[in-house]
Structure formats: C-alpha cells, structure tokens
Amino acid sequence: MKTTVFYYTGTGNSLWVARTLAKALGEADVVSIASWLKDKQPITSKVIGVVFPVHMWGVPAPILRFIRESKALSPDYLFAVAVDAGQVANTLVQFKRLCKQNGLKLSAGYEVQLPSNYLPWGGAVAKELQEKIIAAAAQKIAAILPVIQNREEKPVDKGPFWPGIVFNLLYRVSFKQVRTMDGSFWVDERCNSCAICRQVCPAENIKMESGKPAWQHHCEQCLACIQWCPQKAIQYGKKTAGYERYHHPEIKLTDMTNKQVDKS
Ligand SMILES: Cc1cc2nc3c(=O)[nH]c(=O)nc-3n(C[C@H](O)[C@H](O)[C@H](O)COP(=O)(O)O)c2cc1C
Ligand code: SF4
Ligand code: SF4
Structure with a gap:
C-alpha cells in the first residue's frame, strides 16, 4: 500500500530520516509539512508517517497545526518518528495524545537520535562523531521498518519519568516564547545579501530589508536560517560567532529551498 512520509526540518535530519524510511518502504512519497500546510495538496495514501524534530522537549508548533489539519487524510495506519539529540522526553506521548484529540490513532512512535542542531548551546560536533551518530540512526531506522511494514501497534518511545516532569514544564514555558525568540538573531558584516536565510525559512519569518534579513517575530526556532x-553571518546572542554550523551531510541547500513534493 502506498505510503506518504511527511517531514518538518530545520537542518535536514528529519528529511534524511523521512527519505531513508521512504526509500526502504518503496512506493512512498516524501512531503514537506511546511509546503502541505500552505497548499493542502491531495494525498491519497492510507499509510502516513510524520517525521519531525523534538523542540524544547516536545512537539513543535507547526506539527500541532499539521495534526489538527491532517485529520481529513484519515489514514488506516499512522506512525511517527521524533528526531532529536538524545532527549525525546514526553514528545511522542504528547504527539499520541494530540492525535487522539483529533480523531487519529497513532500506531507506533519512535525516537531517532541525530547530531544536535541547537546552536545556542554549542557548535556542530566533529565529523567522525556525526558519522557514528548517523550510522546508529540508520540501524534504528532499520529496526523500525518491519513494524511499519507489518502495520504493528507499538507503545511510543519515551524518556525517563522524573526528568520528564521537569521537561514538560520547560516545554510549556518555552513554547509561549518561541515566536519572539528571533529577537536574539542578528547579522554581522559577513552578510552578502544572498537571501538564502529567507528562502530556507519554513515560516516565511524573514524579510530582506536593505539587503539584510529582518526577523518578523513569528519564528518557529527551527534554526534553518542560522545554520544554512x-x-x-547570522548570530544568536553573543557566543555563536565561533561555533561550527551544522546540517545533515546528505541534505543539500536545494533540498531545503525546494519544499514541494520530493519523490527521491
Ligand atoms: C529549538 C530547538 C529545541 C531543541 N530541543 C531539543 C530537545 O528538547 N531534545 C533533544 O534531544 N533535541 C533538541 N533539539 C535538537 C534537535 O531536535 C535535533 O538536532 C534534530 O535532529 C534536528 O532535526 P532537523 O534537522 O530535522 O531540524 C532542539 C533543537 C532546536 C532547534
Ligand atoms: S544572513 Fe542571509 S542574506 Fe546574509 S549572507 Fe547569510 S543567508 Fe545570505
Ligand atoms: S526565522 Fe530562522 S529559526 Fe525562525 S522559523 Fe525562520 S528559519 Fe527557522
């Protein structure tokens, strides 16, 4: 049966997971959530996957919107992959609850760990470590595949109980601030006015003013602009100038700027 794997991404990790899954499943399309929310292109698949990054120990706002609007897709089998840097917390429990509230049944939910893209807390890890993390992620994806192929019901992955309580609180507090956290971005003298930051932003949150990016305060904190x-030339607060940037090594800028249906 045909599968559609939806993804949302800032630095390509979730796109890579979506593509890896789709390639192994065969007969599968990979569709950008950011694009689908704009054009609502018709989707006929009855097996649907949702691949998204964990943001602040929970589900990012665009994914909440997607779940609300995707109930019309009425899948027969729905699975999710939360892509993170090691702290899934209660993200998939929250996602499963959201699905239920919107009349959808989540049958399986997995965490896949990939290198962190949270630049304010530090730059990209060394290439060798990135390769090890990506190889471990590929193994986890291989383990997930038979579950999806056999349409199995599985409990969702979740983090430890007690830290989860703190992470829930942190999620609630930070979620309210996300839209205006772009107030901490600024641009230095290296900016050459190429406008790539505007093109990669899934939220259309960047306008070019006199050749420089100006953030519009409806940010999703995906960090695509600063990382790509x-x-x-884009900085966040005071420390990022010296940090190495990160994006998934197999994902190219063109993958980010062309957010239409991707059949590769
Ligand atoms: C705003 C923000 C918050 C994040 N919060 C978490 C988190 O709570 N737990 C975690 O393990 N990783 C966290 N990360 C790291 C990303 O989930 C991780 O790097 C992911 O693979 C990025 O996927 P993407 O390239 O598809 O955007 C965060 C990243 C960002 C940008
Ligand atoms: S800040 Fe934006 S416009 Fe300036 S160099 Fe970077 S991507 Fe290009
Ligand atoms: S402004 Fe930057 S961090 Fe915010 S949504 Fe756009 S690309 Fe992502």
Whole structure:
C-alpha cells in the first residue's frame, strides 16, 4: 500500500530520516509539512508517517497545526518518528495524545537520535562523531521498518519519568516564547545579501530589508536560517560567532529551498 512520509526540518535530519524510511518502504512519497500546510495538496495514501524534530522537549508548533489539519487524510495506519539529540522526553506521548484529540490513532512512535542542531548551546560536533551518530540512526531506522511494514501497534518511545516532569514544564514555558525568540538573531558584516536565510525559512519569518534579513517575530526556532547561512553571518546572542554550523551531510541547500513534493 502506498505510503506518504511527511517531514518538518530545520537542518535536514528529519528529511534524511523521512527519505531513508521512504526509500526502504518503496512506493512512498516524501512531503514537506511546511509546503502541505500552505497548499493542502491531495494525498491519497492510507499509510502516513510524520517525521519531525523534538523542540524544547516536545512537539513543535507547526506539527500541532499539521495534526489538527491532517485529520481529513484519515489514514488506516499512522506512525511517527521524533528526531532529536538524545532527549525525546514526553514528545511522542504528547504527539499520541494530540492525535487522539483529533480523531487519529497513532500506531507506533519512535525516537531517532541525530547530531544536535541547537546552536545556542554549542557548535556542530566533529565529523567522525556525526558519522557514528548517523550510522546508529540508520540501524534504528532499520529496526523500525518491519513494524511499519507489518502495520504493528507499538507503545511510543519515551524518556525517563522524573526528568520528564521537569521537561514538560520547560516545554510549556518555552513554547509561549518561541515566536519572539528571533529577537536574539542578528547579522554581522559577513552578510552578502544572498537571501538564502529567507528562502530556507519554513515560516516565511524573514524579510530582506536593505539587503539584510529582518526577523518578523513569528519564528518557529527551527534554526534553518542560522545554520544554512553560507557566510555564517547570522548570530544568536553573543557566543555563536565561533561555533561550527551544522546540517545533515546528505541534505543539500536545494533540498531545503525546494519544499514541494520530493519523490527521491
Ligand atoms: C529549538 C530547538 C529545541 C531543541 N530541543 C531539543 C530537545 O528538547 N531534545 C533533544 O534531544 N533535541 C533538541 N533539539 C535538537 C534537535 O531536535 C535535533 O538536532 C534534530 O535532529 C534536528 O532535526 P532537523 O534537522 O530535522 O531540524 C532542539 C533543537 C532546536 C532547534
Ligand atoms: S543567508 Fe547569510 S549572507 Fe545570505 S542574506 Fe542571509 S544572513 Fe546574509
Ligand atoms: S526565522 Fe530562522 S529559526 Fe525562525 S522559523 Fe525562520 S528559519 Fe527557522
């Protein structure tokens, strides 16, 4: 049966997971959630996957919107992959609850760990470590595949109980601030006005003013702008100028700027 794997991504990790899954499943399309929310292109698949990054120990706002609006897709089998840097917390429990509230049944939910893209807490890890993490992720994806192929029902992955309580609180507090956290972005003299930051932003939150990016305060904190700027000219607060940027090594800028249906 045909599968559609939806993804949302800032630095390509979730796109890579979506593509890896789709390739192994065969007869599967990979569709950007950011694009689908704009054009609502018809989807006929009855097996649906949702692949998204964990943001602040929970589900990012665009995914909440997607779940509300995707109930019309009425899948026969729905699975999710939360892509993170090691702290899934209660993200998939929250996601499963959201599905239920919207009349959808989540049959399986997995965490896949990939290198962190949270630049304010530090730059990209060394290439060798990235390769090890990606190889471990590929193994986890291989383990998930038979569950999806056999349409099995599985409990969702979740983090430890007590830290989860703190993470729930942190999620609630930070979620309210996400839209205006772009107030901490600024651009340095290396900016050459290429406008790539505007093109990669899934939220259309960047306008070019006199050749420089201006953030519009409806940010989703995906960090695509700061991570993909080829000049490393975008900074967040005071420390990021010296940090190495990260994006998934197999995902190219063109994958980010062309958010239409991706059949590769
Ligand atoms: C705003 C923000 C918050 C994040 N919060 C978490 C988190 O709570 N737990 C975690 O393990 N990783 C966290 N990360 C790291 C990402 O989930 C991780 O790097 C993911 O693979 C990025 O996927 P993407 O490239 O598809 O956007 C966060 C990243 C961002 C940008
Ligand atoms: S991507 Fe970087 S160099 Fe290009 S316009 Fe944006 S800030 Fe300037
Ligand atoms: S402004 Fe930057 S961090 Fe915010 S949604 Fe757009 S690309 Fe993502």
